[in-house]
Amino acid sequence: xxxxxxxxxxxxxxxxxxxxxxxxxxxxxxxxxxxxxGVVTISATILGILIIALSIAAQGDGDLARxxxxxxxxxxxxGFAPFYQGGNWELIILFATIAFVSWALREVEICRKLxxxxxxxxxxxxxxxAFVVLExxxxxxxxxxxxxxxxxxxxxxxxxxxTGFKYMNFYLNPFHAYGVLGFFLTAMVLAMHGSAILGTYxxxxxxxxxxxxxxxxxRDYIGYSIGELGIHVLGFWLAIYTLIMSDLCIxxxxxxxxxxxxxxxxxxxxxx
Amino acid sequence: MRKLFAPLLVAAAVIAASSIVPVxxxxxxxxxxxxxxxxxxxxxxxxxxxxxxxxQDGEEIDHRALExxxxxxxxxxxxxxxxxxxQPKSVPRHYLPGxxxxxxxxxxYNYGQLVGQMAYYTQSLGVQCSYxxxxxxxxxxxxxxxxxxxxxxxxxxxxxxxxxxxxxDYPNYAVSGAVGCATCHRGNPHMDVHWNVVPVQYLDSxxxxxxxxxxxxxxxxxxxxxxGVNCLFCHNSADFVTLQYYPTNKIAHRMWAMVDDINxxxxxxxxxxxxxxxxxQGAKWPAVLVKxxxxxxxxxxxxxxxxxxxxxxxxxxxxxxx
Amino acid sequence: xxxxxxxxxxxxxxxxxxxxxxxxxLLGMRIGVPIRVPLLARFGMSxxxxxxxxxxxxxxxxxxxxxxxxxLTFAGLQxxxxxxxLLIKYFAxxxxxxxxxxxxxxxLQQGGFWQINMILWAASVTCWAFRCYERCVRFSWRPYLFFxxxxxxxxxxxxxxxxxxxxxxxxxxxxxxxNSDLDWAQNFSVLWGNLYYNPWHMLxxxxxxxxxxxxxxxxxxxxxxxAEGSHQEVAEIKDMHSGSHKSMLFWRWTMGFNANPKTIxxxxxxxxxxxxxxxxIGIIATGPIVKDWYVWGVDHGWVQQYxxxxxxxxxxxxxxxxxxxxxxAQQGVPKGQGGY
Numbered sequence: 001x002x003x004x005x006x007x008x009x010x011x012x013x014x015x016x017x018x019x020x021x022x023x024x025x026x027x028x029x030x031x032x033x034x035x036x037x038g039v040v041t042i043s044a045t046i047l048g049i050l051i052i053a054l055s056i057a058a059q060g061d062g063d064l065a066r067x068x069x070x071x072x073x074x075x076x077x078x079g080f081a082p083f084y085q086g087g088n089w090e091l092i093i094l095f096a097t098i099a100f101v102s103w104a105l106r107e108v109e110i111c112r113k114l115x116x117x118x119x120x121x122x123x124x125x126x127x128x129x130a131f132v133v134l135e136x137x138x139x140x141x142x143x144x145x146x147x148x149x150x151x152x153x154x155x156x157x158x159x160x161x162x163t164g165f166k167y168m169n170f171y172l173n174p175f176h177a178y179g180v181l182g183f184f185l186t187a188m189v190l191a192m193h194g195s196a197i198l199g200t201y202x203x204x205x206x207x208x209x210x211x212x213x214x215x216x217x218x219r220d221y222i223g224y225s226i227g228e229l230g231i232h233v234l235g236f237w238l239a240i241y242t243l244i245m246s247d248l249c250i251x252x253x254x255x256x257x258x259x260x261x262x263x264x265x266x267x268x269x270x271x272x
Numbered sequence: 273m274r275k276l277f278a279p280l281l282v283a284a285a286v287i288a289a290s291s292i293v294p295v296x297x298x299x300x301x302x303x304x305x306x307x308x309x310x311x312x313x314x315x316x317x318x319x320x321x322x323x324x325x326x327x328q329d330g331e332e333i334d335h336r337a338l339e340x341x342x343x344x345x346x347x348x349x350x351x352x353x354x355x356x357x358x359q360p361k362s363v364p365r366h367y368l369p370g371x372x373x374x375x376x377x378x379x380x381y382n383y384g385q386l387v388g389q390m391a392y393y394t395q396s397l398g399v400q401c402s403y404x405x406x407x408x409x410x411x412x413x414x415x416x417x418x419x420x421x422x423x424x425x426x427x428x429x430x431x432x433x434x435x436x437x438x439x440x441d442y443p444n445y446a447v448s449g450a451v452g453c454a455t456c457h458r459g460n461p462h463m464d465v466h467w468n469v470v471p472v473q474y475l476d477s478x479x480x481x482x483x484x485x486x487x488x489x490x491x492x493x494x495x496x497x498x499x500g501v502n503c504l505f506c507h508n509s510a511d512f513v514t515l516q517y518y519p520t521n522k523i524a525h526r527m528w529a530m531v532d533d534i535n536x537x538x539x540x541x542x543x544x545x546x547x548x549x550x551x552x553q554g555a556k557w558p559a560v561l562v563k564x565x566x567x568x569x570x571x572x573x574x575x576x577x578x579x580x581x582x583x584x585x586x587x588x589x590x591x592x593x594x
Numbered sequence: 595x596x597x598x599x600x601x602x603x604x605x606x607x608x609x610x611x612x613x614x615x616x617x618x619x620l621l622g623m624r625i626g627v628p629i630r631v632p633l634l635a636r637f638g639m640s641x642x643x644x645x646x647x648x649x650x651x652x653x654x655x656x657x658x659x660x661x662x663x664x665x666l667t668f669a670g671l672q673x674x675x676x677x678x679x680l681l682i683k684y685f686a687x688x689x690x691x692x693x694x695x696x697x698x699x700x701x702l703q704q705g706g707f708w709q710i711n712m713i714l715w716a717a718s719v720t721c722w723a724f725r726c727y728e729r730c731v732r733f734s735w736r737p738y739l740f741f742x743x744x745x746x747x748x749x750x751x752x753x754x755x756x757x758x759x760x761x762x763x764x765x766x767x768x769x770x771x772x773n774s775d776l777d778w779a780q781n782f783s784v785l786w787g788n789l790y791y792n793p794w795h796m797l798x799x800x801x802x803x804x805x806x807x808x809x810x811x812x813x814x815x816x817x818x819x820x821a822e823g824s825h826q827e828v829a830e831i832k833d834m835h836s837g838s839h840k841s842m843l844f845w846r847w848t849m850g851f852n853a854n855p856k857t858i859x860x861x862x863x864x865x866x867x868x869x870x871x872x873x874x875i876g877i878i879a880t881g882p883i884v885k886d887w888y889v890w891g892v893d894h895g896w897v898q899q900y901x902x903x904x905x906x907x908x909x910x911x912x913x914x915x916x917x918x919x920x921x922x923a924q925q926g927v928p929k930g931q932g933g934y
Contacts, residue, residue: 194863220647230639236813
């Protein structure tokens with residue numbers, strides 16, 4: 001335990017405690033908090049890893065970079081495929097979703113114990129949404145599990161490449177462009193914030209002088225200093241914006257637009 | 273600040289020098305000659321080789337030249353005086369209906385079959401007889417008649433040299449039918465030109481700059497839209513360059529060479545008017561094909577032409593399938 | 595349970611008095627009037643906008659940037675036959691292409707505008723780097739921001755300068771223009787065997803998505819504990835209070851590992867710098883070293899082989915004797931059997 005940790009480790013405030021009165025799973029295993037959702041996460045993860053291991057063994061190709069668990073073929077639609085021809089993929093997606101959601105709920109329990117805001121699980125839910133949109137919602141909209149991405153280190157990259165080219169030029173997807181903008185802005189703002197703190201911590205005995213140095217630098221350099229709270233607000237909302245754009249970019253490709261070049265047809269210039 | 277100034281200045285000087293040096297060594301940007309070839313610095317002095325159509329290969333369709341070309345050929349002026357000194361010997365001064373004169377390409381056709389073929393021409397191009405003929409003397413040669421002969425040779429030649437081998441080598445991708453006038457013309461004597469495609473030599477991806485790769489990618493998009501498919505119809509996008517094993521990829525290579533061949537052989541030098549769209553017009557197989565191997569007439573034209581008695585055979589199959 | 599973001603009281607307008615470093619600059623002055631924007635306080639952001647530092651390097655940088663913009667606008671107008679509304683309508687489709695080969699372009703429209711603009715914007719970016727360093731020194735910052743900015747310049751220079759020099763042609767660099775930049779990214783990947791299989795591209799994506807993930811984690815953590823002062827990070831680094839305690843414990847209990855108010859910023863910084871550094875390596879390796887990333891991946895066992903590989907089609911270095919488009923075309927092809 002960390003030096004200050006003992007004061008914060010309190011029982012109570014968990015989901016099972018609300019339901020059952022007393023929560024037998026409200027304990028820490030070493031540094032990890034368990035809770036009912038911890039048990040669910042671990043179980044789903046172990047089951048998922050088991051299926052992955054079986055699938056790798058069945059393929060006979062032990063190279064972890066190359067091995068791929070493919071989505072079922074189009075002929076199975078939204079139904080159950082045979083285990084080694086896509087059923088394993090479907091089960092892994094199921095267990096992964098359960099594990100991710102359960103992880104988010106466990107974070108909620110921890111937030112309640114520490115009496116802090118729910119921002120982290122909310123942010124994580126947006127990240128889960130990207131996975132769910134790609135692997136569950138979009139296949140449901142398009143009518144077959146084959147539309148989800150294959151599970152594999154290089155295998156999923158081939159899926160990304162093929163899906164992009166299926167819609168001709170994915171760079172012209174406006175939501176993709178907004179999402180890319182979000183990612184690059186996030187990286188830039190991250191560098192700015194990281195270097196602001198790393199550049200000024202412990203350069204002066206008085207922390208308010210250090211803070212003033214940060215503010216004054218940014219005002220001189222770019223004309224505005226967003227403030228120590230504001231930068232975290234900006235980062236939080238930039239990340240959410242990026243994830244929302246990513247969700248939209250893949251949801252619109254297939255259910256709505258089949259060809260992102262033709263989408264812009266109204267703006268193509270004709271020179272004579 | 274001062275400590276960094278000197279090294280940064282040195283770095284800036286090196287960068288500036290490295291971009292000016294090529295000017296002094298005389299390396300020239302390779303497209304100074306007007307083509308789009310890429311030449312490495314040590315070969316900068318080599319003259320680019322002569323291409324068949326040096327001014328226009330790889331460049332955009334010259335729409336103005338196309339308009340001029342189209343404007344030169346239209347309905348025959350029926351009131352123009354006939355000048356028999358420029359005509360072949362077989363053209364009679366007094367034309368007798370029901371006789372065949374000056375037949376240069378459609379040899380071996382009897383009168384009825386020939387007229388049926390003419391009916392097919394008029395329906396395919398959406399024109400009247402007066403578009404190619406002087407109606408007072410059908411044997412008289414006109415510029416549009418000469419083009420029609422070229423087009424007929426082209427139609428037969430393309431089918432024999434390019435389409436039949438594809439059908440033979442890729443029976444699973446074959447459809448019954450042959451290209452005919454209507455495949456491209458679709459009721460219009462002058463076709464609109466849709467999207468340029470690069471010449472077939474550009475499909476060789478070796479020794480390309482990224483900028484030149486862009487020309488090829490644009491062509492690929494044109495081809496895909498012309499067939500109403502996406503990139504994955506011919507390609508595995510894991511590697512466009514080396515994964516060329518799909519049959520559609522190999523067929524496309526041949527089709528590309530065919531388009532080049534047609535543009536070189538049958539069209540004037542500066543009109544690169546034939547592209548994938550010309551025949552396919554948004555379909556994987558052109559929707560308008562003729563019964564294979566024969567120049568046949570549509571049933572309606574046969575029935576409506578007053579001079580025609582026999583029906584030599586079949587008719588256009590619209591929407592040929594497998 | 596606290597979910598309320600602490601809203602700071604609005605402090606008075608601040609800007610420092612000039613010190614001797616400020617006065618050493620010929621154009622060293624703070625310009626403008628500070629404008630208060632009260633709306634920003636609702637989002638927890640500082641309400642003071644302005645003043646901004648002028649500085650010689652800032653003036654030079656702005657001048658070069660605006661000059662480059664003017665050149666681009668002029669070049670775009672030429673492409674639109676002088677029609678300004680048309681330029682605005684088709685703004686995304688304007689493309690100012692680089693010339694082929696190295697050396698000066700044969701004319702303005704065939705690469706000259708591109709080269710002029712490159713020189714102007716390279717100067718602008720360099721001057722801004724000087725400005726960054728100078729302000730870091732003025733406020734006694736360790737030059738982390740300067741190095742991050744230099745890393746970004748390194749990536750840009752790799753794409754627009756170093757790699758074209760190594761490959762022997764300015765045409766390897768992107769054209770200037772919205773759609774043409776996007777086209778460059780696609781054409782580059784198509785030509786060099788699909789950049790997804792480039793390990794430094796993979797690393798760059800890992801750092802990029804990781805940056806967004808870390809921002810989500812860090813931003814959310816601070817906002818969740820801001821009521822207890824965790825957002826005052828330089829102060830918390832010296833002396834941690836309950837906000838930082840809770841932040842650290844949250845992650846320790848969740849994933850078994852936690853940073854502290856200082857080291858989290860190491861993670862943030864090096865992830866974001868990692869994006870541009872990995873990208874730069876990945877770009878310079880494409881062409882001079884690896885000709886086809888998919889085939890490279892197959893040969894090194896990373897990637898499944900999806901079908902027969904036509905190795906002869908791989909793009910070679912331009913220094914090799916050119917064939918294909920530069921090869922002599924078929925001679926003696928008749929132009930038309932009808933004589934046309």
